Amino acid sequence: MATHLWRGTADRVAQVSTVQITGYDATTTYKVTIGGVVISTVGTGGTAATTASALKVLLAASTHPYFTAIAFTVNTDTITMTANEPGVPFVATSS
Numbered sequence: 001m002a003t004h005l006w007r008g009t010a011d012r013v014a015q016v017s018t019v020q021i022t023g024y025d026a027t028t029t030y031k032v033t034i035g036g037v038v039i040s041t042v043g044t045g046g047t048a049a050t051t052a053s054a055l056k057v058l059l060a061a062s063t064h065p066y067f068t069a070i071a072f073t074v075n076t077d078t079i080t081m082t083a084n085e086p087g088v089p090f091v092a093t094s095s
Helices: 048-061
Strands: 016-020 029-034 037-042 070-075 078-083 092-094
Touching: 016 092, 029 048, 037 048, 048 070, 048 078
Parallel strands: none
Antiparallel strands: 016 078, 029 037, 029 092, 070 078
16 A cells, blocks of 8 residues: 655645625625624615625725735625735635
């Protein structure tokens, strides 16, 4: 039987995760949670895209270390989160 040794020499990559606002409601609170810390906004501007933009601004403005370790971008109704440090993971959920 052969012995396999794994050295883990692959290049580290930055984690990329997305959240999408699939429906708009002015009374709904849209939330992104990272490490148990919640950033949220109520439906804004009449569309999912404007709400996503508003939420992205709040995420990017946070001074909490969980959020400052991530770059946030938005394209229409989808927020993309990219780790600033390759190989350092994060756990994000949305609701």
